[in-house]
Amino acid sequence: MTRLIKYEFYKLFCKRSILVVLILFSVVNLFKINSEFHSYSYLADGNDSRSWNSVYWQLYEDYRGEITAEKINHLLSIYQPLADATADMTASTAKDNPDMMTGNIYSDRNILEKYYVEPMEYFYHYRTYALQVAERAKENADVYKERGQTYEARKNSVIYHLYSGRGIKAFAYEEMYNYYLNYDFSGILVLLLCLYGVVSTFVCEKETQMDMLLLTNPGGGKKTTFAKITAVSLFVTSVAIWFSVVDYIGFVYFFGTAEGGNLPLYAVSNFSTAAVNCNLWQYAILSAVIRAVGVWTMSMVFLLISLFGRNALVPFVADFGAALCFIITGASQSCFSNAWLKIINPYSLLANRILFGKTEFIGFAGYPVQSFQAAIIFAITVGVVSITAMMMLSKRNSYCRERRIKCLDLCTK
Amino acid sequence: MSGFMYEVKKIMLCQRGLFYIALVLLFGTVWTVLSDNPVDIAMEQYKNEYEWYLEKVNGYCTEESSLYLEQEAERIAKAKERQNSLLENYYDGKISESEYKKESREIEKVLERQNGFEVIYQQYLYICENVGNRCFLQTNGWMGLLGKGTLNFILFLGILLIVTPVFCSEYSCQMDTLILTAREGRKSALYKLLITTTVVLFLSLCISLIEYGFYRFKYGLPDGDYPIQSIRYFADSSKSMSLLEGYVWIGLLRMFGGVFLTILLMFISVLAKKYAVTLLSGAVSVIIPYIGLSKTSIYRLPLPLPFLLGTDFFAGDIVMSDALTGDEKIIFAEVGTVTLLTLLFVSVLLCTLAVVWILRRNSNRWLMRSGQKKRGAAFVVMFGLALAVTGCAGRGKTGSVVYNSSAGYDCMGYEIIRDAGNFDYSLKNTSTGKTYPLARSPMFGVFSDEEEICAYYVCPPYLYYTTSVMESYVNRVGNYNSNITKVSVVELNLNTFEEKTIFEQMTNSGRSLLGIDYETGDKWKFLDFHHAFFLNDDNLFFIGNNGITKVNRYTRKTVKLDIPANGNISFDGESIFYKNEQGVLTRYDVSSNETYTYENIVAYDFCMDEQSIYYVSRTDGGGLYSCGKDGNNKELISHIPAMSVTCDTGNIYVLSKESGEEIALPKSH
Structure with missing residues (x-):
């Protein structure tokens, strides 16, 4: 069986076109991450000694680490005079003031306010x-x-245990993680690549009528179907994890730092009511795994749809249309409080901040289940149901020893 | 049958081309109808009044029309002022009824179209920004037709379905090699190109015409010769063209976009000879730039996408100011005519090269003379294209309750109190004195000041409250906004303290979804400014400073009711009771939309309970009276001249005009 899976994997995914698309998408993804940095971060203004970037990292050494009263007082002693001087907006707008870190009093106030x-x-x-x-x-x-x-009562008890003991003891740079956690673009690339890989799994053999021939082979029929499903699962999870790694490396490279990884997840203000207590680097790993589960589920649904196509045309367009619907409804419903809509949409697992960013519950037999737990269970169930359906719908092998013996017996009689 | 007809039959019947065309046209029409929302709701709601004014000022803003509008604004303001003083004089007995009625009729004549005037005055203010190229006209139709910069996904998927199998089907059964040996081989490819291009042109044209027909039928598309800048979407455009020219140009560009996509798909299908590769390339060439790039970049790429979108080729610069630094940032840079022509030229060149290469690749051996030499051309096309590519809620169980916007509530033994310091609402048990936060989620309002309770409404055993929540993760102005403001209506069961969200709506328009602009328009703006609300099984009624807006809980249709919201508003589950502009008590039936005026009840203020209406009479010296819901059985309750009246389960509270003190009167009095 392992050999069959290996063959199927090589046959379906070790193709030049997939490698080209993988490389192309990875490059496009890196370009996009770079553009995120330049669009969003005020620290993307170069390395000039008076740039926000230089000033921020100069000050960073003074304030990083454990938050103490001295650090807070020191910061306020710099910030408060600037805030007072600029409160009525009558301070000088000169951009080359030698007494100012960035050359301008408003700019100094702004960087201190926003970043410290x-x-x-x-x-x-x-x-x-x-x-x-x-x-x-x-x-x-x-x-x-x-x-x-x-x-x-149980739900509130869970919230009590989740929030008691929460606190942020150290100060660190968290901007990179904020934008990393809110980055969705690579999810679309993963979906498109998986769609391309998955859609030809069954149809490539139908197009060349190889499927008929395979049924006469000892390894054909349901065995081949199972090997294909396993190969697809391996492929899609690898692709999902690869892009999660590219995302992380890309953000670290373009933002120029991986600082802040030890901060708790809720240190990012967008995640103040996070559903889990873990560090940012731990969440990066958790997020990669959850995204892989989401991609796997969607791929199994794509695969099931492609089982009915004679060529890649209709399954591809149907899968692509379904993926667009999932993405658009998932993204537009993400801010609403209806947890069920998030749970049943596999896109929530791809952009998993929708599930992990808020503490939300659904009731199951009187017990509270966090929305991310329910979404994972639902996704796995859908995936397994799709696999079962594919196994049931795939043709049985014509090369069946028992049947052949029976057939021979009937002929001899 | 000729070779051409064979190809037509193959594409239209065997490859289900006709079926897909019908499907695209059907879904396209349905989507156009379902996705339509008037951009200016007031213009639609007060259409007749607006059109009355429009007739007078239609066209460019001249000195005369400007003077007329300014004078009309002054006339309306004065009439409103006069109406108030006239009313006071009449109720104080300073003028007779006949005088009052005579003058009222004149004032009403002035004010009868004031809602329409507000719409045209807003348009006038917009036109004043640039009088030279903006005109007065009905804008909803043109805004719907031209002001949508979104991709038509139905047409896009339709093109994928129709074009991909044209060559791929032959490659999949190796028919292509057989065709290459036939005398008509080269013509076969040419026929395919001609047929698919015609089909796509036909589809794009039909969709453009369907849209034109729909908006013409629904709103009318008058004054097509007015400058395109007359509608806000093209406010700062430097292009000099009329609305109709704009529509024709956008339609033509979209048609070219469709042809460009068709040729790109055919080029890839001939190159890759595989369905999956062709489909993926087609999808990627449109979707990735659409969600991954800024609008400015999209409109400078030699790809089908900018042409398929079309609209923003004629839009002007969009500049926004950064909230933190105050720096101005260009969100969208206008596409100059030279840039547009260059882009068009490059795209046409790429299409031509691709067509030539497709025909060369499908030249049969009979006609082949110098095959190897011109592979460079294919490489150029490939390189060019590669460069381009890289570049709803459950039904509430509302019982019978009378709501008074100015009165307190019977909250089943609870008192709703608001903290003076942090403005948090809480429920106080009147018997035990214990307080509970009104919002039951322990996280609500703790981490963000942008989470707040706006208003509440009691309908035992339920207490409903509205919340406003704002979220964002990017604080920098740029190509992508992340601001979301949502308003929710939450149902709290006062017996069990169980909570359920029965209505939720995003209200702000500054959001993009994966880079695609997600506009909510001004349809839901009223939710940001509501200060009270009430509901029944079918509708929610939000009271704001500008009046009451009715929202259907199931269809989400909104209707602004013509009810002034400056006094008390009462609701008994079936009708809304309010004072009209003349201070006369009026009842509006929410299901039949009929209005009934209680001619004999002129009130300074009123409130009501299940049986009676209590009002401070304006005609009888400010005394407090009661009457039945039908306006009969009038009874004097108190002689003391009062300013206002409220009530609860057991008492009526009046604010004395003389002492300024609140006096409680038992209902049994």
């Missing part, structure tokens, strides 16, 4: 906020218990 004061304030207060959530959840749990609402 606001994040430091958020980090410092997060512990209090989380404690507030935990206390409210505990109170809620008691209230619901009194009212006999078991599910709500």
Whole structure:
């Protein structure tokens, strides 16, 4: 069987066209990450000694690491005079002021406010906020218990355990992770590449009528189908993980740093109500795995659809249309509170911040299940159902020893 | 049958070309109808009033029309002022009824089209920014027809379905080699090219005509000779053309985009000879730049995509100011005529080279003279193309309750209190004194100041409240915005404290979805400014400063009701009660949309409960009266002149005009 899977893998995916598309998409992805850096980050203004980039990293050494009262006081002693001087917008707009780090008083205030004061304030207060959530959840749990609402009581108890103990002790650069966690473009590239790889799995043999011949082979029929499904699974998960790696390396390279990896996930303000307690680098790995699950599920559905096509045309357009629907509905529904819509759409697993960015639950037999857990279970179920359907729908091997013996017996009689 | 007809039969019947054409036209029409929303809702709602003014100022803004509008604005403002004083004088007995009625009729005549005037005045303000190239006209039809810069996915998928099998089907069964040995071989490729190009041109033309027909039928497309800058989408365009010319040019560019995509697909299919490669290349050449590149870059690429979109070739610069640094940033740079012509020339050249190469590759051995020499041309086309390519809620269980926007609520033993410091709402149990946060999610409002409760409405056993939440992850102005503002209506069961979101809507328009602009327009803007709301099983009613907007809970259709929102608004589940502009109590039936005026009740203020209406009479010296819901059984409750009245389950509260104190009167009084 392993040999059959190996053959199928080589036959279907070790092709020049797939390699070319993989390389081309990886390059396009890197270009896109570079454009994200230049579009979004104020630190993409070069290496001039008065650029925000240089000034930020000069100051960074003073404030990185554990948040202490001295660091906060030191930061405020620089920032507050600037904020006071610019409050009425009457300060000089000169861009070559030698007393200013960036040459302009407004610019100095802005860089300190955006990159130090606001994040430091958020980090410092997060512990209090989380404690507030935990206390409210505990109170809620008691209230619901009194009212006999078991599910709500359990849900609030989970929230209490999730938020109690949360806090951000150290200050670090988190901008790169903010944009990395909100980056979706590579998900589309992965889907297109997998669609291309998957759609010809069954149809390439139908186009050349090799499928008829395969049924007469001892390894043909359901065995070949299973080998194809396994090969596709291997291919799509490899592609998904490859692009997750390219994303991470690309962001680290273009932003010029991997600083902030040890910060908790909720240090990124967009993830303040994150569903899991892990570090940013741990989440990067978790995200890659979850994305692979999402791509695998969508690929299994694509594969099932392609089983009915005689050539790649209709399955490709049908799969492509379905993928576009998933993407557009997934992205447009991502900010709404209906957890079920996120759970049933595999796109949520591709852009998994939709699931991990918020603490959301659904009730299952009276027990609260976090939306990301439900989405993973649902995706795996859909994938397995698709595989089962493909195995049931694929033709049985004509080369069947028992049947041949029976047939021979009948002939001799 | 000629070779041409054989090819037509093969493409249209065997490869289901006709079926796909019908499908594209059907879905295209359905999508055009379903996705339509008038850009200016007020222009549509007050169409007759607006058209009355438009008739007078239609066309360029002249000194006369400008003077007329300014004078009309002054006349309306004065009439409103006069209406208020007239009303006061009449109720104070300073003028007689006949005088009042005579003057009222004159004032009403002035004010009868004020809603339409507001629409035309907004248009006037826009025109004043550049009087030279902006005109007064009905804009909704033209905005719908021209102001959509989005890709037509149905046409795109249709082209993929029709064009891909033309060559690929022959390669898959190795028919191509057989054709190459036939005398008609080369002509076969030419026929294929001609047929597919004609089909795609036909499809693009039909879709353009369907759109034109739909918008002409629904809104009318008058004054096509006015400058394109007359509609906001093309506000800063430097191109001098009329709206109709704009439509024709955009249509032609889209047709060329379709042909470009067709030739690209045929070129790839001849090159790769595989369905999957052809389909992937076609999809990638359109989708990747569409979601991955900024609009400015898209409109400078020799690819089918900019032509398929078409619209923004004629749009002007879009400049925005960065919130943090204040720097101005160009979001979209206008495509100059020279750039457009260059792009068109390069694209036509690429298409021509691709067509020549396709025909060369399909030349049969009978005609082949110097085969090897011109492979360079194919390489040039390939290189050129490669460069280009790289470049809804469940039904609420509302019971019977009377809502008064100015009164307190019976909250089943709870009191709703608002913290003066952090403005958080909480529920206070009146018997135990224990307080609970109104929003049951422990995370709500903790981490962000942009999460807040806007308004609430009680309908035992449910308490409904609206929340406004703003999220973003990019704070820098650029090609992609990430701002999302959403308004939700949450249902809280006061017995069990179970929560359920029954309505959610994104309200802001500054968002893009994977790089594709996601515009919500101004349809939902009223949600950002609502301060109270009420609901029944079918509709939600949001009260804002400009009036009440009714939202259907299932179809999401919005209708702005002609109800002034400056006084108390009551709702008994079937009708809305309010004071009209003359202070007369009026009832609006929400299901039949009929209005009934209680001619004998002129009130400073009113409130109501399940049985009675309580009002401070304007005609009887400010005393407090009660009457039945039908306006009969009028009873005097208090002689004390009052300014306002509210009520709860047991008492009526009046604000005394003389002492300024609140006096509680039991209902049984």
